[in-house]
Amino acid sequence: MSRSIVRQSKFRHVFGQSAKAEQCYDDIRVSKVTWDSSFCAVNPKFLAVIVESSGGGAFLVLPLSKVGRVDKNYPLVVGHSGPVLDIDWCPHNDNILASGSEDCTAMVWQIPDHVPTRPITDPIVVLEGHSKRVGIITWHPTTRNILLTAGSDNLIIIWNVGTGEPLISMDDHPDLIYNVSWNRNGSLFCTTCKDRRLRVCDPRKREVVAERLAPHEGIRPMRAIFTREGNIFTTGFTRMSQRELGLWDPTNFEEPIALLELDTSNGVLLPYYDPDTNMVYLCGKGDSSIRYFEITEEPPYVHYVSTYSSKEPQRGMGFMPKRGVDVSKCEIARLYKLHERKCEPIMMTVPRKSDLFQDDLYPDTAGPEPALEPEEWLEGRDEDPILVSMRDGYIPPKSRELKVAKKNVLESRPSPRRSMSSCDGSNLPPQLLEKLLEEIQNLKATVLSQEKRICDLENKLSKYTNGTV
Template identity: 25%
Template structure:
């Protein structure tokens, strides 16, 4: 008897929405950064746009207007490329952006039909050069993780003068950050092919670390909901798309992996 239960999603295939449900008037950017180029709250969608060299942010709503169409507005946010963005889990209208201009900004955005803010509510200057990643803490309002090339800083947005903590530097380019759902741990992936798990309340060095995916192509890390498990996605040595599952309490080796096909990149 097979001790592994067959997943009910084994043969699931994506269903593409009808064309009248597409947001078609979006000019997304094609810039290179480690962060997200699109993010959504329950009400709004923000995305990087290719206007004005990358310092502009596009904004639209999740649902169309009464005429069945989506309004898209553009907001000037930074003087250089927006490298990452994240909505607050406590406020659908509070958006954090970080940029190659070395700043993090918090914006109180409105519905796209309304007048958008003329400036940021908060501006942080971590002082670590180009910033790549920003992530709101899932359970503590106003707490941000900010990633530069090799360093992660934790900031309280109500205390704008200096970081709460600076975690031990990574060995190479930081590629992704992810908070555990209860906010107790922060995981990272890096170009040095290592996974790290930090408990920022206890120490600035990793509480767990391990060799991750062995390709130096970009990788992403994500906590599995309501568990101690971590998913990493990236590429294997043969350029195949790979997903691995890890137990954050014992990162010595992965629990399993799956190959999702070969990349043409």
């Protein structure tokens, strides 16, 4: 009898566990900008957090292993002249990060594997095309070097960062865009907008192929993400300002597949989705809890699993790609919770007694190799992500440099920093430049110690020659 009542699912007992104090990242001044982004991005190599900074915008990039207290003089990534609003790691290169800012630009950065000795100030490429702040940054899931940006000018631009050129512009939105999400193979993306419409867009046709007015009746901001099956999961508010989630079929927007009321809190619910397990984690700005649900093909389609609760409210959240979780501990997801002054990893684990690799928990997942080149995608090809096995755990590939073609926009717009000298090292690879800087520091230290030794010897010699000894 009980079997028919209790839903069978291997994720029914997933539990969240915060990292120990010594495994957290302390003394991080998280940005206080009033913008509904996650302020945090993470991949199997690095943790990036948007931080408070004077005189422009900056973010902090830490190797995952650099836990504990962060030195207040730790080098930041600084290049924007206004506050940074959104950051996103490239899914095909763990050393490449894109940022969007109030200064109306997006920038792409190469982060070295080792800790830099000075702030990173020169992006690989600057993307200039928006007339107002750039608040949304998201990489294409399967195609190399394709980046989507959305600004407060209600414009969506898709770039080829390998050339620094805009490929596609869409101005179908009459009001502020709240979020953008690609589907699994990158053939479509969905958006939510201040005009209360949920849209599905085909970027290569430059048109909206489906839309739904007010999937949630409230006027507060909505969020929408594509699921693995091609449905759209949304979070929003009811007319009475209750938080609500929904599941929609974009080929038939008339009725929702599922609609579920949650609570009456104010914070916008940010959904983080894992296509391998079909689990979605809801994190509200200002909440101290993370709710998680499983999406299935049987009613009621969106199943509540459990809630991770803590005492501290979250300022933002980062979601680790499946490649970065610890398979030896049956960890199926890891979130990075931002507090006022620190970042705390939270592990989502399935309790299992066996130490063996659990095939049913870890199907092959999206790997770092892109399935398409920009030209192929523009011509109309679609490919699912290239999958990799998690059986032996995932080892990130070594740093690969992003090659930018000579017709890069930066070539015609010399930076004031670079005009000082033609031999300032700006053409060197970042790793070689950092190594040279370290050697220069060592040489300076050696010269200073030798100067001191020479002075001591000269003093002793003068005493002998003056007959004082």
